[in-house]
Amino acid sequence: MADLVGAAPAAPGSHVGSRAEYAARVLEQLAERARPGERLGTKVSLRPVCGVSVGTFNEAVKLAQSRGWVVSRSGPGGGIFAADRSAMVRLGNSVLALDGEVSSVADAVRMRDALDPLLVEDAVWHSSAADVREMRDRLGVMAAARDAGDPVAFVLGNWALHRKIAEVSPSVILRTVYLSLLDIVEAHTRGVSGTETSPLPRYIDERYLLHERLVDAIEAREQDAAQRLIREHNTTANAS
Known part of the structure; x- marks a missing residue:
């Protein structure tokens, strides 16, 4: 499979x-043009495209990974690959942008x-009825934000939960x-305008x-179900 290094990134001056x-953002643009799982290139070939030092490039890869755009793989045939963005980018990149010390x-x-x-394991065994009521109150905040079409308020409510x-x-x-x-x-997250408005409401519902x-x-103290759900949570979005 050919690398996508030749794809034109954003102008460096912008x-x-x-x-x-x-x-x-350069890596994210390359990934956006690629199919999920497609190889964008190696770190050696991609770094000059970004025009940054080795250390800065490694921070950029971490940031692009945290946003769900790319996956870094080592070893023979490794490199930087476009991630499956079917869920993560709908919320993570349409609603949030991380600033500050990106690697941290x-x-x-x-x-x-x-x-x-x-x-979640502790919550299953130690939540009181009052704790669950508070959790449902915070779900209510998320539901209100969903109904109002306010994705930033939805994420804030989600974090409160x-x-x-x-x-x-x-x-x-x-x-x-x-x-x-x-x-x-x-502390290092700021709301930004959504760019993928079409799939976002459906994703928030999910x-x-x-x-x-x-x-x-x-x-219900159903440990297996709770652990399955938190695994699903963390493989579909790390911004929420």
Whole structure:
């Protein structure tokens, strides 16, 4: 399969913000033109296209991965590949843009997702009736945002729900680390105008239903169902 290095990126003079942010947007543009799973090139061949240093390029790859645009694979036949964007980009890139220290933010997203199954496990066994009521109140905020067509408010409501799930954990270390990671993501996230308005409402509906089923599983103390749902959550979007 031919690499897509020759595809024209955005003009270098048009970028705003950090060099890593600019390079990430170049990678995202290449991925947007590619089919899911298509090889964009190697790090060696793509870095000159982005016009940045090795360290900055590696930060850009992390950022593009955290947004769901690319996948980096090592070894023979490895390189940078276009990710399956069927879900992630509809919300992650239409609604959110990460700024600040991009490598730290991307790492925070990955670590947060890795801790989700532990917190859900604790929520299944330790949630009280009052805890579940609070979770459903936050689902209500998400539903109101969905009905109002406000994707940014939907994401904020979603994070509030995840905060409540984390707060149930009896593990002080786990709870503190997770909430700190969520603070990092929230602090370096800003709302932007959506560019994929057509599929976005359908995707928000899907995300709402997934979280509603997750809270149902927590209330019913159905550990297997809750873990299946959080795995589905973290493989379809890391912005929510």
